Amino acid sequence: MTMPKASQAFPRSEYLRRLTAVKSEMERREVEVLVVTAPANITYLSGYTSKSGYVPQGLVVSLKDEEPTFLTRRMDGPAALHQMFIDRSRVIGYPEALIANPDRDGYDAIIDFILDKGIGHKGIGLEAKLLPASTVEKFRSRAAEAKIVDCTNAVTWIRGVKSDLEIAMMREAAAISDAGMLKAKDVIRPRVREADASAEIIATLVRGANGKPGTDLASFFLCATPRTSTCHIRWTEDVLQQGSQVNLEFSGVRHGYTSPLMRTMSIGKPSDVIRRLHEGEVAGLEAALAAAKTGRTCHDVAAAFNTTLKKHGFEKESRCGYAVGIDWTEPTASLKEGDMTVLKPNMTFHLMLGNWIDEDVGYVISETFRVTDAGGEPFTKLPRELFEISS
Amino acid sequence: MTMPKASQAFPRSEYLRRLTAVKSEMERREVEVLVVTAPANITYLSGYTSKSGYVPQGLVVSLKDEEPTFLTRRMDGPAALHQMFIDRSRVIGYPEALIANPDRDGYDAIIDFILDKGIGHKGIGLEAKLLPASTVEKFRSRAAEAKIVDCTNAVTWIRGVKSDLEIAMMREAAAISDAGMLKAKDVIRPRVREADASAEIIATLVRGANGKPGTDLASFFLCATPRTSTCHIRWTEDVLQQGSQVNLEFSGVRHGYTSPLMRTMSIGKPSDVIRRLHEGEVAGLEAALAAAKTGRTCHDVAAAFNTTLKKHGFEKESRCGYAVGIDWTEPTASLKEGDMTVLKPNMTFHLMLGNWIDEDVGYVISETFRVTDAGGEPFTKLPRELFEISS
CATH class of the missing domain: 3.90.230.10 (Creatinase/methionine aminopeptidase superfamily)
Structure with a gap:
């Protein structure tokens, strides 16, 4: 049996309104892809409140797609399917091998996703000031073609004015x-x-x-x-x-x-x-x-x-x-x-x-x-x- | 009236034992000063459990001193005086001007302290993987003489074996x-x-x-x-x-x-x-x-x-x-x-x-x-x- 959707805290139109505001900010900052990692910003753009943010996870917002894609530890996938307004195909669980692994972690799964989809050639936005230095460095070296743009608090400022x-x-x-x-x-x-x-x-x-x-x-x-x-x-x-x-x-x-x-x-x-x-x-x-x-x-x-x-x-x-x-x-x-x-x-x-x-x-x-x-x-x-x- | 000490969760001898273990790890890693910022590591070395870690704070362990020094937002100083086993002279509150200030923050107060005391010329240890990249960079540029050594989880590994x-x-x-x-x-x-x-x-x-x-x-x-x-x-x-x-x-x-x-x-x-x-x-x-x-x-x-x-x-x-x-x-x-x-x-x-x-x-x-x-x-x-x- 597949996980049912929870009754949603907000209608789909509300999440799309928020995403539209984020996407126009992305255009202004010349990024095609924004990797949202701050838990409150993920909640804002998806309805997800499960407490999985102690390991790497990211909500990937692309200018090309109406809905964002969430990459999370596989064990947290069902909670995302349940709570997020997005389609189930947009929740991707990364394998347990990336946990407590000094060589590759969940951020590598996010980078793999961006590279595989061929998005973000021009610019990738990160909430860089909230990420470990080594993570930002990993994006720079693995997505070497893209300009990495610090978008710390870009979503947070949008959250400032409430509906x-x-x-x-x-x-x-x-x-x-x-x-x-x-x-x-x-x-x-x-x-x-x-x-x-x-x-x-x-x-x-x-x-x-x-x-x-x-x-x-x-x-x-x-x-x-x-x-x-x-x-x-x-x-x-x-x-x-x-x-x-x-x-x-x-x-x-x-x-x-x-x-x-x-x-x-x-x-x-x-x-x-x-x-x-x-x-x-x-x-x-x-x-x-x-x-x-x-x-x-x-x-x-x-x-x-x-x-x-x-x-x-x-x-x-x-x-x-x-x-x-x-x-x-x-x-x-x-x-x-x-x-x-x-x-x-x-x-x-x-x-x-x-x-x-x-x-x-x-x-x-x-x-x-x-x-x-x-x-x-x-x-x-x-x-x-x-x-x-x-x- | 000054803030009284709380009844301590552990005797002073227990904290000194923990600090001795940390100091020998510091010697092994060739750092004279270790800036402990992970909240659980601060608790371990001092007894402090107040929830002030959402702004910069650091417990500075120096090979020269028996007790560490805690630099924290001034409003959190009284909680540190109350909970920590250390002498009150070792709790230093930094001014409110360093909060929500894009140019200088509490980490500058920590760097000022290290530079003013003339400690850490050779090596300064940071829990670097847990710090924003910009903070690590600030230590590198402001304490330019010192070698900055990544000591992420050095204290955490010591915590592994309990007394x-x-x-x-x-x-x-x-x-x-x-x-x-x-x-x-x-x-x-x-x-x-x-x-x-x-x-x-x-x-x-x-x-x-x-x-x-x-x-x-x-x-x-x-x-x-x-x-x-x-x-x-x-x-x-x-x-x-x-x-x-x-x-x-x-x-x-x-x-x-x-x-x-x-x-x-x-x-x-x-x-x-x-x-x-x-x-x-x-x-x-x-x-x-x-x-x-x-x-x-x-x-x-x-x-x-x-x-x-x-x-x-x-x-x-x-x-x-x-x-x-x-x-x-x-x-x-x-x-x-x-x-x-x-x-x-x-x-x-x-x-x-x-x-x-x-x-x-x-x-x-x-x-x-x-x-x-x-x-x-x-x-x-x-x-x-x-x-x-x-x-």
């Missing part, structure tokens, strides 16, 4: 983020282990919201006293106490799409500095959203936040956020002063206002929003509170 | 894996959503076992009918049915250390082919463990499995497993025919016998074991059953 279908998916992810944060408010209590609170929150992120389950887990961070100045610790073996502060960052996931959310909770009264910081940050968040209008820039959003926060007597060293979508961060536009990226409707950002100002002082709040003509429209609905939990 | 302290940690992770699989047996039922079953199992992996919580989540895969020939899909929105088969792969995590485990469950009677495959695989698993003795080779273990499975009328294309430890796979030794790596006591492997033989037939079983003079000693205690779940 309405993608926005709907990010709203579903946001509803899960909200549900997780409400669960956190319920389970964060004195004498509860950080791990047990995390287990409940994470289970909520998997179960999902509104009948739509989470389809994956993204990063999850619970940084509690005395670690409130840290930002990337999962959780610890400690037990929460009266007086503990808990900084949370996580996201629901729907078919790869995320809508990250951060909030600070305090078991008992928060400290005076945290309350003042919260006020300044919420004012800054509102100013940033108001500034996030079509036609303005990433710089403008960051400047609105920074100016407002400064009026409240604080500063934030790190950027105020970044483009967000599949698998969380898009390494393209940053909400920081000096980033002159012009905002377009349906660009989406994680307005990440975590502020770790001293070794014992850190506060987090964030929202994921889309750009509209009227300003940033957040996807999550959670109140902008510093949640005070009574013991 | 007794590490074995104890992997046993703790294994107990969590067992608990997760027992929970799976409880929650996998007809009319249960795959997501809801996954939520319960994952929550168990976070809560942990024997009073020791999970400290992170590793990969998690629940591949159910009609996806039993896939291996890297998280779970789907589908509802389990009478007759569904469920292939599971996951691991508990303790301070970075994993002990992955796979089992197959069937709601109702499994198919005949799956029962026969199960028998062959369990026989193969036992033969492989018996062969995994000090002094034999990875090849011998794979051959024992393959020969036994063949007697049962089946074959497995993919390798039979790989070295395992921090963050799951160690990209070094493979349990496959032709890999002549000699087994030493306390080498640890994931004997990964997932076998996806057709587009609608896949079966999984695995155990994580250590090499002993008497053969492979598994860490998990779960029976080697094809779990049949009555509806």
